[in-house]
Amino acid sequence: MSFEYFGSFKGHDYFVTTGSMEYYDAHKSAEVLGYLLDRPANLATISSQEENDFVQARSLDMLWLGLSDLATEGKFEWDSGEPLEYADWGPKDPNKYGGTEDGVAMNWPYQGGQDHV
Numbered sequence: 282m283s284f285e286y287f288g289s290f291k292g293h294d295y296f297v298t299t300g301s302m303e304y305y306d307a308h309k310s311a312e313v314l315g316y317l318l319d320r321p322a323n324l325a326t327i328s329s330q331e332e333n334d335f336v337q338a339r340s341l342d343m344l345w346l347g348l349s350d351l352a353t354e355g356k357f358e359w360d361s362g363e364p365l366e367y368a369d370w371g372p373k374d375p376n377k378y379g380g381t382e383d384g385v386a387m388n389w390p391y392q393g394g395q396d397h398v
Contacts, residue, residue, distance in 0.1 A: 283298070283299045304386075307324060311347070330369070333367070337387070347360035348365070348385040349383050351384075357375070
C-alpha cells in the first residue's frame, strides 16, 4: 500500500491510497499512515462547506470519511474527536439501507454529497 499527499486545508493534511478499499481497511490504513508519519492520523474530517469544496476540487472519487455511528447507532461522530458541525448528506441520508450502514463516504456513486454506507 502506498500513500499520496493530497493537500492541506486549515490544519488538516490529506493523503489518499493508491488503491480502493472497504471502510475498515481504509480505517486501518489511516492508522498505518499515522505510524509512518509519527503523528496521529485518521480518515478525513470535513468541517465546513469550504473544506468539502477543497477535497472535491481534487477528487470526485468515492472517499471514506472518519465519520460513523459505530459507537452509538444514529449518533454520528468524527474519529478525530472534532464536533460534528457540518454534513453534506445525500438525498434520503443518513439511512440504514440494507441494515448494515455505519461508515460515511463522500462522492458515493448515484448519491452525491455524503452517504451513510
